[in-house]
Amino acid sequence: MNAIEPGACWMREPSVRTFTIGESGFELYAPDSGVTRYLNETASFIWQLLDGEQSLSQVARELASEFEGCTAEQALADVVELAGSLASEGLAQPSRGTRIRPVWPGCETGIAPREWDVALTGKCNLSCSYCFFANEMVGRNDLSTEQWTRFFETLGKLPTRSVCLSGGEVFVRKDLWELLDCVVANGLRYSILSNGTLIREDTITKLCEPARRRRLSSIQVSIDGSCAAVHDASRGAGSFERALRAVRLLKDAGFPLTVRLTVNKYNVDDLEAAAKLLLEDVGLPSFSTNDAMPMGAGCSNQGDITLSPQQQVQAMRTLERLATRYDGRITATAGPLAKVKMHREMEQARATGTAISSYRAGHLTACGCIFSKLAVNHDGTITPCSILATVVLGHIEKDSIPELWRSDPVLTKMRSRHTIAMRDLPECQGCEWHDYCNGSCPGLAYEQFGDVNRANLTDCYRRFLEATKDGN
Numbered sequence: 001m002n003a004i005e006p007g008a009c010w011m012r013e014p015s016v017r018t019f020t021i022g023e024s025g026f027e028l029y030a031p032d033s034g035v036t037r038y039l040n041e042t043a044s045f046i047w048q049l050l051d052g053e054q055s056l057s058q059v060a061r062e063l064a065s066e067f068e069g070c071t072a073e074q075a076l077a078d079v080v081e082l083a084g085s086l087a088s089e090g091l092a093q094p095s096r097g098t099r100i101r102p103v104w105p106g107c108e109t110g111i112a113p114r115e116w117d118v119a120l121t122g123k124c125n126l127s128c129s130y131c132f133f134a135n136e137m138v139g140r141n142d143l144s145t146e147q148w149t150r151f152f153e154t155l156g157k158l159p160t161r162s163v164c165l166s167g168g169e170v171f172v173r174k175d176l177w178e179l180l181d182c183v184v185a186n187g188l189r190y191s192i193l194s195n196g197t198l199i200r201e202d203t204i205t206k207l208c209e210p211a212r213r214r215r216l217s218s219i220q221v222s223i224d225g226s227c228a229a230v231h232d233a234s235r236g237a238g239s240f241e242r243a244l245r246a247v248r249l250l251k252d253a254g255f256p257l258t259v260r261l262t263v264n265k266y267n268v269d270d271l272e273a274a275a276k277l278l279l280e281d282v283g284l285p286s287f288s289t290n291d292a293m294p295m296g297a298g299c300s301n302q303g304d305i306t307l308s309p310q311q312q313v314q315a316m317r318t319l320e321r322l323a324t325r326y327d328g329r330i331t332a333t334a335g336p337l338a339k340v341k342m343h344r345e346m347e348q349a350r351a352t353g354t355a356i357s358s359y360r361a362g363h364l365t366a367c368g369c370i371f372s373k374l375a376v377n378h379d380g381t382i383t384p385c386s387i388l389a390t391v392v393l394g395h396i397e398k399d400s401i402p403e404l405w406r407s408d409p410v411l412t413k414m415r416s417r418h419t420i421a422m423r424d425l426p427e428c429q430g431c432e433w434h435d436y437c438n439g440s441c442p443g444l445a446y447e448q449f450g451d452v453n454r455a456n457l458t459d460c461y462r463r464f465l466e467a468t469k470d471g472n
Contacts, residue, residue, distance in 0.1 A: 004056070004080050009095035011052035012103070016091050017187050018047070019109040019159045027109045028091055029161055031187050032214045035089050036161075042067065046082050048103045052095040056080055111402045112158040117375035117386045120148065120179065121168040126195055129234045129305045130264055130292035140379040145175045147380065149182050151396045156186025158401060162217060164191045166386070168378060171198035177206055184211045196221035196246035197239050204253050213255075220258045221247050223287075225266070226273035233266040234292075234305060247282060259284060263315050263336055264292040264305045271318045279326055286328075289319060291335035293444060294458060307336075309467035316340045334441070339459070346436040346461060356436065364417040364425075364439040364453060371415065374405070384414060387443030388452070410452070414442065417453045425455050433461050 019027045024041040039047055045066060049059045060076035067075075086092035121142045124131075143151075155163070163183060170176060170192055183190050199221070207213060223243055225231035231240035250257040259278055261267070267274065278287045292306045307315060315336035323330040323337060332338040341358075349356045359365050367385075374393070375386045382393045382404060393399075393408050405411070422434035431437075439445065440459035442452040457463060 004084050006057045006060070006076055006080060007055050009053055009055050010050045010059075010083050010092055011095045011100050012047065012050045013091050013093060014100055015187065018103055019107065021109055027159075029187075030090055031161070031184075031189050033090050034161075034189055034217065035091065037086070037089060037091060042078065043082055046079055047086075050083070050086075050092055051099055051102065053099045056083055107157070107159060107402075109159045112155075112160055112405050113372060113374045113401075114159065114161050115373035116155065116160060116163045117373065118163045118165050119167055119376065119378045119386065119389075120165055120170050120176070121173050122378040123172045124167055124169040124195070125172060125197060126169065126236045126239055128195075128236070130262060140377065140381075142173075142378045143380050145178060147397065148179055151376070151380075152179070152182045152186050152188065154396070154401065155188060160188065162189040162191065164193065166193035169195055169198065171203065177212075180212055184215050189215045189217050191217045192219040194219065194221055194246070195235065195239065196223075196243035198242075199246035199249060201249065204249050204255075207255065208253065216256060218256045218258050219250060220260055221250070222262065223247065223259050223274070223278060224262055224264070225270050226277045227270075230267050230270045230274075234262075234264055244282075247284075251282065251284065257284070259287040261287060261289050262292055263289055263307065263319075265307060265311065266305070268307060268311050268315050268318075271315065272322060275322045275326065275330060279329055284329075286331055289330060289332045289335050289337050291315070294447070309464060312336055312339070312464070313468050343461060343464075346433060349436050350433070359438045360418065361438060362422050362435045364420045364422070364442075364455070366438045366440045366456075367414070367417070367442050370411055384410060384452075385443065387441065388446060391446065391452075414452050417442065420453055422455065427455050427457060427460075431462050437461060 013030065015030065015032055017029045017031065019029065021027050021038065024044060026039040026044040026047060028037040028039065028047070029035075042063070046059060046063060049062060056079050057076065060072065060079040063079060064070045064072050064075035083092060122140055123142065152163075171194060173179070180190065207216065221243055222235070223231065224234055225240065228240040231243070232238065247257065247259060261274055261278075263271070278284050294306055316339060319330060319332070319337040320340045330337065345356045345358060348354065349361065355361070369385050373385070375383045375389070376396055377383060377389055380396045382396060382399065383389055383391050384393065391410060393410055394404050422428045422431075422437050422439060425439075428434045428437070437455070439454075440456035442456070444456040444458050445454040446452050448454070448457055
């Protein structure tokens with residue numbers, strides 16, 4: 001940028017939110033860009049004075065007066081340097097000639113979740129065979145527009161940065177656009193999870209509204225096969241063509257699009273064709289994978305939808321080969337592809353005695369979400385995460401979010417699970433792998449035991465080896 005004039009007046013970017021850190025520091029958050037910046041005591045003092053009316057020279061004089069031992073020359077250099085740095089991140093700019101409101105620092109940055117998973121509705125236009133949400137939740141009523149509005153207004157007063165909006169199917173709600181505007185108005189970013197079938201040209205037009213587009217971090221569409229015969233087998237007739245149309249519309253419009261493929265019995269033989277469709281034919285930069293879990297509808301349909309141990313091996317080998325072929329453009333944080341990496345690390349650690357670097361082995365360390373986010377169901381009940389949708393911590397209209405975040409006994413229990421050694425769990429007694437395991441997802445452990453602080457047997461490596469040793 002051009003040289004900064006000390007005589008120029010500067011202003012904070014009005015949309016930037018300010019949170020306190022300790023006694024004298026600030027954390028800045030720019031919802032239009034997602035940029036976060038930490039300021040020490042000196043920088044926080046300068047930040048408060050960038051009000052649009054004072055010149056940088058005036059700010060420097062106040063800085064030198066406030067901090068003992070700070071010379072006028074050093075103060076001016078610090079102020080000019082900080083102004084340039086803030087400007088480069090879109091956090092401050094030369095004044096437009098008007099005074100902006102004084103800084104009113106928000107609450108302490110750690111008193112509430114930074115993120116929320118928000119199920120705006122329990123309604124969906126599809127009935128996917130593996131939906132973990134379906135069986136437990138469809139009987140509950142959706143919150144009204146007014147109730148969701150009050151919730152987003154509450155988040156705007158807390159150190160929450162973003163919300164991930166889902167359902168059900170989020171585009172079922174007729175008031176979605178009003179709710180998105182409420183999210184934006186309260187200084188939040190958002191992402192959307194969708195089956196894609198209700199995204200049309202008019203949807204793209206509405207998403208292109210400038211403020212909505214600026215605040216959109218990502219929009220994820222589910223594609224579960226290379227063709228209708230495969231995709232529709234688990235998601236319903238006609239869903240493939242509409243979902244693929246949505247992917248193409250969003251990509252052509254330049255939105256931050258992601259695609260998730262959930263591996264199941266219907267598509268395990270189609271993974272190569274699906275990768276070609278998404279990465280070559282559609283031209284996506286990448287897509288992510290998971291697998292159907294024995295939860296919700298996936299539990300009642302487990303025999304028809306979830307992978308057998310042999311199919312898990314098949315999916316692992318296929319996805320690893322494809323991830324190599326496509327230079328890492330196929331990703332995963334769970335499911336077959338993620339398990340390949342974890343199993344290999346466990347084998348290497350056991351064989352060589354070297355420590356596993358990606359997680360703390362030998363303890364229940366698989367979940368870190370409860371240190372940064374919570375979830376809320378479509379009826380307003382607050383839960384640890386969307387997978388633990390039936391573990392109710394409170395309600396958005398009845399309970400204090402900071403109080404729940406600070407002292408809820410379920411969250412306290414989950415946050416201490418990293419202290420539990422795998423060797424001390426009943427299901428892991430005598431297992432040769434317990435010093436290399438981390439217990440996997442507590443949501444699935446809860447499904448199996450009614451207790452989050454147990455090992456998830458679905459992802460047990462010993463059981464996996466036993467189940468696959470004969471055929472592989």
